[in-house]
Amino acid sequence: MESPEPHIDWRGAFTNAEVNRLHADAFDTGVFADDEWDWVSQTEQHSLGWVTARLGDDTLAGFVNVVTDGFVHAWLQDLMVDPRHQRSGIGVALVGEVRTRTQAAGCEWLHVDFDEHLRPFYFGACGFEPTTAGLIDLT
Ligand SMILES: CC(C)(COP(=O)(O)OP(=O)(O)OC[C@H]1O[C@@H](n2cnc3c(N)ncnc32)[C@H](O)[C@@H]1OP(=O)(O)O)[C@@H](O)C(=O)NCCC(=O)NCCS
Numbered sequence: 001m002e003s004p005e006p007h008i009d010w011r012g013a014f015t016n017a018e019v020n021r022l023h024a025d026a027f028d029t030g031v032f033a034d035d036e037w038d039w040v041s042q043t044e045q046h047s048l049g050w051v052t053a054r055l056g057d058d059t060l061a062g063f064v065n066v067v068t069d070g071f072v073h074a075w076l077q078d079l080m081v082d083p084r085h086q087r088s089g090i091g092v093a094l095v096g097e098v099r100t101r102t103q104a105a106g107c108e109w110l111h112v113d114f115d116e117h118l119r120p121f122y123f124g125a126c127g128f129e130p131t132t133a134g135l136i137d138l139t
Contacts, residue, residue, distance in 0.1 A: 010101050012052035018060040026080035051097045053090045062090040072108040095126045
């Protein structure tokens, strides 16, 4: 679907209900209640920042959280774009804003991990380079 140019904001205001709805739509999960997943408190207390993408009618169409070690590393977490507005450049715009802001904050490395099918997005469209990384499933 063709979408109008989104408004991209570093640390833009959002509500838990908006992000929980967007998360459910983007990741195809149930909708978490505000007290189950409190994005507002979580990001205010633990994030370097976050980026919001809003459409002309103020709808939240995209979001990404950015965590950090407080020094030179930053990590992209929970990048999500409303399926109705995917493939219109919002994801790349969100990551571009993260790149600018983390660089400005003095970070030297931006990390992400993702499923195989998103290689064209992260490597092709966003400029990430392949690296060796590890993961342990703690569940
Ligand atoms: C991944 C995601 C954020 C991408 O957002 P988006 O706004 O659709 O991406 P963009 O429009 O900026 O994509 C730019 C380019 O990246 C590539 N790309 C994007 N999504 C892709 C996908 N699902 N598969 C393969 N390539 C993809 C394409 O080359 C695309 O350009 P094109 O549309 O001209 O072909 C979005 O699909 C999403 O929210 N997915 C569900 C949640 C998720 O998996 N998040 C990532 C967690 S690691």
